[in-house]
Amino acid sequence: MWFTGPPFLSHSHHLKLETETFTLVDPAQDTEIRPQVTTSSTTSKGKELGSECFCRFSSWNTLTRALACLIHVAHLFKQKRDSQLDLCKGWHLCKELNLVHDFKKARTVTIQNVQKETFAKEIQSILEKEGMPNDSPLRALDPFIDENGLLRVGGRLRNADLGPEEKNPIIVPGHHYIATLIVRHYHIQSQHQGRHITEGAVRSAGYWITGGKRYMSSLIFKYVICKKLRNTCETQKMADLPPDRLRTDPPFTHIGLDVFGPWTVCSRRTRGGSADSKRWAVLFTCLNIRAIHIEVIESMDTSSFINSFRRFLLYVVKSKLSDLIVVPTSLEHAVNLESLPTLTMKR
Ligand SMILES: [Zn+2]
Ligand SMILES: [Zn+2]
DSSP states (O other): OTTTOOHHHHOGGGGOOOOOOOOOSOTTTOTTOOOOOOOOOOOOOOSOOOGGGGGGOSSHHHHHHHHHHHHHHHHHHHSOGGGOOSSOOSSOOOSOOOTTHHHHHHHHHHHHHHHHHHSHHHHHHHHTTOOOOTTOTTGGGOOEEOTTSOEEOOOSOTTSSSOHHHHSOEEEOTTSHHHHHHHHHHHHHTTSOOHHHHHHHHHHTTEEETTHHHHHHHHHHHOHHHHHHHOOOOOOOOOOOOGGGTSOOOTTSSEEEEEEEEEEEEEEEETTEEEEEEEEEEEEEETTTOOEEEEEESSSSHHHHHHHHHHHIIIIIHHHOSSOOOOOHHHHHHHTGGGSTTOOOOO
16 A cells, blocks of 8 residues: 555546536526636837836846847838848848947937937926936936937036047936946956946946945945855854863973974084084974964984984973873873883873
């Protein structure tokens, strides 16, 4: 039963559902039967493209390419049939698009649409040659409308030796989705640099994003790749301290040791010079109070080390402790602690 399950599962004919149909008694009188009414409504806007559709794109380049294709097809429908090329007819994904001219046109159309939606009041007041509304965020920018119908920053750089794009950048509303696409595009182009470099890349491309600084910081902060690049190195959680380091024993009861060096020292004076030789040092550290004891050795061989260790025992351990030393077995034999009159071993 546990392995095969209930028997009806293995016989497919049991699973067939029997469907029975019942005729309605009196549909007109039956209150349970309700007629289903569907109403559909279609809202049509003006001639504007509408910037809601821009939210469907995830990058500035794909949006530009799609709009360039759309503009290309729209022009084809406007032209007379005789003048159409064989390659370009009706709805098609055109491969003959001009990357500079058509893309620039697409960007102009995109930003025009966004500006008309967001800054309608400001554009109206500029066209009517009135002053900027007091509550307008563009009041300090001295905006004007260029020959393509784009709202640009007026500023005070007319006499600067800069390109027209940098002197009078196009105004892009910071809270619009299109600002996200532009910032993301130039942030990736600048290899995920910080806010200052991204801001510079956006400015030199000819865009002025209102409230851009805070917006760029928040975007970079949220970006997954930036988070990965700017994150601090993770560290391993350290284990508990060993009991030897936590006992309140006298100093040098538990020790650690290491050898460091070499240093070149002048061993003897010769005629007109000196004979140099190398010296190393053995560092003994107490595990409890971090006290240290250093012994100098003349070479890196075993006998030098054993000598230094014996000196350490005599100087430090013998004076401080008389009966508590922890030494590995191999060292015990080598040092021959039994020969020391007052020391006894405890392991
Ligand atoms: Zn085409
Ligand atoms: Zn990034």
